[in-house]
Amino acid sequence: MTDSLRVWRRMTMPDLVRVHRYQSLPEQGPKVLFFSGGSALNKISRVFKEYTHHSIHLVTPFDSGGxxxxxxxxxxxxxxGDLRSRLMALADxxxxxxxxxxxxxxxxxxxxxxxxxxxxxxxxxxxxxxxxxxxxxxxxxxxxxxxxxxxxxxxxxxxxxxxxxxxxxxxxxxxxxxxxxLDPIVFLFSRLVKTLGDVKTTLDASLHLGVELDNGEIVLGQHNITGKEKDILPSPIKRMWLNKGLRNIMPTNQHIGDDRKDAIESADLICYPPGSFYSSLLANLMPEGVGRSICQNSNPKVYLPNLGVDPEQQGLSLMERIQRLMTTVLEDVSGAPAFSPLDYLLLDDEYNYGAVDGQQLHDLNIIVIRTPLMAGKIDKYDERLVAKALLSFA
Structure with a gap:
């Protein structure tokens, strides 16, 4: 029996020496894993492939709009749709x-x-x-x-x-x-467009999202949740589940494939990136086995919060989003996790994300990293600054 060891190093932010090394040899770059969906990460992905050809993108297959x-x-x-757009973002x-x-x-x-x-x-x-x-x-x-x-x-x-x-x-x-x-055709077309990274749905299954609101109302379907195609929800989201179909409340779940499990457990860095908080980020953490795999990985896990307004996270402060993210991961874990689901909170050094409770983060063993990430843009991250910051962890 071998013990798991966690090795820490002194970190510079951004670590330009490390970043330059990756840019010089992207074929040998780190395995940075993103849980995402939608288009929020596509611009960052297009920059990321300049530094590593081994990023891993687990995208949600639960969208029901457009x-x-x-x-x-x-x-x-x-x-x-999200699968295709990410394949294109990473195409050579x-x-x-x-x-x-x-x-x-x-x-x-x-x-x-x-x-x-x-x-x-x-x-x-x-x-x-x-x-x-x-x-x-x-x-x-x-x-x-x-x-x-x-x-x-x-x-x-x-x-x-x-x-x-x-x-x-x-x-x-x-x-x-x-x-x-989906997996065989994704593999095939990844080869056709020479995707410089690995893109997969978290589950190869046709499921939908269901949520219960604080007011007790039940809403089925991602397109009814995001506040983009339909009106913003009348009440904050209380809980979410995977649902079979769009007509009736039929909670269900499936276990992720072994290849997804291995990808999560072996990633050099796990990033919870910007995007619709429930339908893009948390939705990817809900399939069985995701949380367990995250907590089996000893490498850094980083949360990069949204900027601007996300209709899905109404009523949630930054600290509440952190708690909900961690709870979603830990619900899949029985007993004490081997490693924490979150290690770092990555923030722009000037943007106002709302109250940041230093004591609460300290108690959760989460380190706050503040560094320039926006380059003067309004409510938008600069994709190159974000890429350099994330690669400094890997």
Whole structure:
């Protein structure tokens, strides 16, 4: 039996020597793991790939709004929008990558054109006649056509293609063509666009979010929670769970795969990044095995809070968000955790996050790090400053 040891080092913030070393050899960069969803982390991710090609992005598959909602309703599949956008954020954009595939995956069909015209454009893509797909060499072109043909064959005649992401349509076809599993098609398209990092859904499962509000009201569906597509919730969120479907209250859960467990336990740094507090961050911490894996990792865990207004965190101070984050992780752990779910609170040195209770953080063994992270931007982090700060922990 071996004992776990935790080794501490003196840290400089930002550690420009360390950062320069990673930038010189990103192929040997650290495994920095992010629990995220949505687009909040995409700009940071695009910068991060300059420093390491080994970042790990566990994104939520529980979204139920936008064009992903139409695909979920049509095929009962996990949400693929966040997955696709993160793959694109980490894609190799140099001449060594596949810029034609990148352009196709990021293209959306028009919101204004009528249904017959959009159907014709999809048919052109399937046949390989559309300008966006003509320049893609085989066998990639044929592979993409195959997935799109599956989607085309399976959607109903009244399926709304307005604003549809081509990348989402391709991934949906791949899911349907691979025994209703996302992982094989994600792996395949990661290779196609030469993703400089590892992107996966936390769960390869088609589940939704449910919340109970402080006023007792129950709300099902991410699109009803965020306060972006629908009105802001009338009361703060009291608790959240994973739900089977959108019609009835049916709490459920599943255990993460062994590859996710290994990725979390072996990461050099775990980051709880900015994004919608419940539907992006906490949602990723809810599947069985996530909390246990986090607390088996002895390396640093860092929380970088939101700036500006997040409708989901109404009624929650910074200290309450920290407590809720830690509680969500620890609910998955039986007995005393081997290691803490959170070690550092990373804050901009000038931004007002609200009251920071130094004594409470001390009692929780959480160290506050203040460093420039905004570079004069209003309610926005500077992605390069954030990347350098996070890499200083790794």
């Amino acid at each position: 064009s992903s909602a139409r695909l979920r309703a049509e095929f009962d599949i996990p949400a693929v 954009e140099t001449v060594m990558g596949q810029p034609e595939v990148y352009e196709l995956f990021t293209h959306r069909l028009s919101q204004q054109e009528d249904a017959p015209e959009l159907r014709m454009q999809l048919q052109q893509l399937v046949l390989g006649d559309h300008p966006l797909i003509q320049t893609i060499p085989n066998p990639m072109k044929a592979l993409i056509q195959t997935q799109l043909a599956v989607t085309q064959a399976r959607i109903h005649d009244d399926f709304d293609l307005r604003g549809a992401s081509i990348g989402n349509l391709i991934m949906a076809g791949g899911y349907l063509n691979n025994q209703q599993q």
